[in-house]
Amino acid sequence: MISRFQSVGTKLFLIFFISIVTFVLTVGLVSYNISKNTISSQVSKASLQTVVQASEKLDFMFRDFETISSQIQTNTELMDQMWKLLYFEVDQDERVAIHRKILSSMNLLLHSNPNAEGIYLLNEKGSFGTSNQKIPTQFMEQDWYKKTIEGGGKFFWLAPRERGYLGLGKENTQLFAVAQVLKNSLNETVGVLLIEFDANLLSETLDKVKLESGNVLIRESSGQVVASTDPSFTDQVASLKLDEAEGQFSIKANGMEALVVYKVSDVTNWSLIGFIPKQFLYAEANYIFRITVLCAISAALLAVVIGYLIVRRVGRPLIQIRDLMQTGAKGNLTVKSDHRSKDEIGQLGNSFNEMIEKITSLISDTSVLAGKVLHTANEIVSGSDKTSTSAKEIAMATESIASGAGTLAEEAMRSNEITQNTQLQLLSVAESNSEISASASEVMLISNEGIHHMSNLMTDTYTAEDTLRTMADKMGRLQESTGSIEKIIQVMEQINNQTNILSLNAAIEASRVGAAGKGFMVVAQEMRSLASQSRESIQVVSGIIHAIQEEITGTVSSFLESRQIYSAQVNAVKEANAIFQSVHDSMEHVISKLGDSTLLIQQLKESQTALGESIGNVSAVSQQASAVSEEVASQSSEQLKISRELVGLSTQLKQLSDALKESLSKFKISE
Known part of the structure; x- marks a missing residue:
């Protein structure tokens, strides 16, 4: 006895059903992958362009901050007064007058740039700045000070730190700074100029960078994060290796794929990095995938209905002819097929009747x-x-x-x-x-x-x-x-x-x-x-x-x-x-x-x-x-x-x- 799964009708039904469902799924999945890759490519280009433009705006702001140091550097009268106050013996009245004039110039520069939080001139012989607090002398042992001295006039940008690099800022306030060696007209070192800024300025700038459900951060070349819109992504991005001035690549962190776009600043050498989870990029492509699944289900239901009709139209006549053959195999040669259609099944019935007649004669x-x-x-x-x-x-x-x-x-x-x-x-x-x-x-x-x-x-x-x-x-x-x-x-x-x-x-x-x-x-x-x-x-x-x-x-x-x-x-x-x-x-x-x-x-x-x-x-x-x-x-x-x-x-x-x-x-x- 032939099982139901071995019958011709069942095989025809399975072939038709599998062919339709496979075709619909193949077309849908191919469309899904093409759309996903296209969306990823377009978003990558747009995100990189956004990051590049934001980095250029930050560089413009950083150059504006560096002009404060340039203004002090080009003010020869102010530089000579600083040099005289630090390296020459003057009477007390004159010292007080020079000190007031220097502080007045610094406060004027500080008030002319609302983003600056403090301006300081640091020297081993003496330091002064816009803060009313006494400037500590521990800065001479810190690495940033030594690197600035060794740089010989080069700008050094320093990542945000609690209360700044001299500890004179407000409580719970993050300050970032720029440091440079100042020299007088005789090219003699006057001291290190330290200008501190509120770190919220960086956060506000990053908040204005619009990415597709992504996060943006600024990172030093050493890997330390300067500012970020979402601190949860700090660990994933801190160890990234950036070989070029700008670019894009994909990473996988915490079981999630993400697109990374970046631009290295020409001023600070800091990197502006955009981190975009790909699950948000593929949201529209997922809609195509859901449509594909619905089409596959509909095609499967349609295949079931059409397959049933095929089984009814083809399978039953074949079963009748099979029963007649089994009867003839038992010795009864008087059986005949009454299927008279003009298709292949009707021809099969006629051939069966001719075979029975010839066997009887034989x-x-x-x-x-x-x-x-x-x-x-x-x-x-x-x-x-x-x-x-x-x-x-x-x-x-x-x-x-x-x-x-x-x-x-x-x-x-x-x-x-x-x-x-x-x-x-x-x-x-x-x-x-x-x-x-x-x-x-x-x-x-x-x-x-x-x-x-x-x-x-x-x-x-x-x-x-x-x-x-x-x-x-x-x-x-x-x-x-x-x-x-x-x-x-x-x-x-x-x-x-x-x-x-x-x-x-x-x-x-x-x-x-x-x-x-x-x-x-x-x-x-x-x-x-x-x-x-x-x-x-x-x-x-x-x-x-x-x-x-x-x-x-x-x-x-x-x-x-x-x-x-x-x-x-x-x-x-x-x-x-x-x-x-x-x-x-x-x-x-x-x-x-x-x-x-x-x-x-x-x-x-x-x-x-x-x-x-x-x-x-x-x-x-x-x-x-x-x-x-x-x-x-x-x-x-x-x-x-x-x-x-x-x-x-x-x-x-x-x-x-x-x-x-x-x-x-x-x-x-x-x-």
Whole structure:
């Protein structure tokens, strides 16, 4: 049974209802948000303009207050009198007169500006002002006084304080002030001028600033609130950070959103801040929201009425057709739909009637066919029994064939394994033969290289032998030359001896002649000295020649010995060359034999391969025969199994035919 919430009518009703309500709410909420943003933007601009104008008015007022200080500063007579009274010794009468004149000027300025509450000149040497009370000296320890002194002529605006900054004001009176250093015409500091004003002036000015249900306050740069129209907003605004000269932004404080607009004063550096709760800004937008809610409720009621009509128009005919289908499902095929409209529901009723008619015809035809199927099932049961008997006989014969083919296949596989092992051994022998052939080729290459090197060595040996023979001849001639040099030295020694004797005879003859032979005596002495030097040089050369001759003799002897050794080495080289040639010839013979062996092994390998292929073919044929036999046996068993299943299926078909006839008898196809 379908629940009410699952019916088509209910679904149509919910779709229509949700669509209308969603559309109305979407349009209303979009309009509400657009109007809210527009109002917020317009109010923000207007509020910022109002705050800017109010700040400019305050700056004009503050500049007017600063002119009081300028008037005193430009009054040189008054400044000189103050300077004289503070820093010079004057008699009492003159002091009193100057003091009265100063106070008179200050009172005149005070009365000319009704907003001023007091004017004071503060100095460590003395202070005076418009108040009748004595000015305390504690001001020198206060921060505002020190900052004013350090400012050097700059105006310092001071936030309201109870009874003012000197404590000379009235009870329960808030006074704000401006302070400035005064200097005379010589640019010498006279003192600090302090002018105090009633703080109610600021409150009255703020009350004139009209914002949309908002609050306005003045704040110092340090965060201290100077004046406010509503003290409850002081804590929220005191900590705000203002980065520009003017601007606007939104904040959230105490669970409430608010718009903040501000303007920083160019004179006092105080900030005029407007604080507007957004709930007042959105009052008109909330009216749009309430209208949207009312429209949504009206649309919901209208959707309920229209949805009811849709359910009545669509849901009920569908329920009637559903009931007819359930009746037909129980076996009563005589039911018909009487809905005759031309819409989709009427077409559905006509289609239902056509379906019932076709089902009735189908059941009649099926009843006839069921009888024929029952007869055919009986014939199939008889044929299946015969097929099962034939399949048993075929299976037994096939099993015998498969057994013989399997034995043949096993023998062929065993022969194939032996052939493969033999082939592997031949491959191993062929690989070994190839390795030996490669080694022999390497040896042959090495022997060729050795023969080449031995040939070069013998050529070099013959060349060296010719060189040694030439050197031996040159050594003999050199030895003969040293003998000739020795003979020449002997001749030179004889000449030297004769020269020495000649010089001695010349000296004797010169001594006989006397004075006339003194010159000849000198020549004889020089010749004797030259003969002595020649004898010494000949002896040295003779010793050197004798040493060279001994060295040459030893060299010739050593050379002859090495020549014998070198001859033996030449013979050894010739023998080694003969050995390399013999190895080369032997390797050529071995390589030739290995080539013949490799050829025979290759032929044997091809024969083994052909034998293995033949055995493999026999094995394959045997395996195929065995596989075919097994497949035939399997098919025979399968056929036997199928025959048995066919018998069972034929029996089931007979039973199903009976059941079908019984089921068809339940349908009512005529009145």
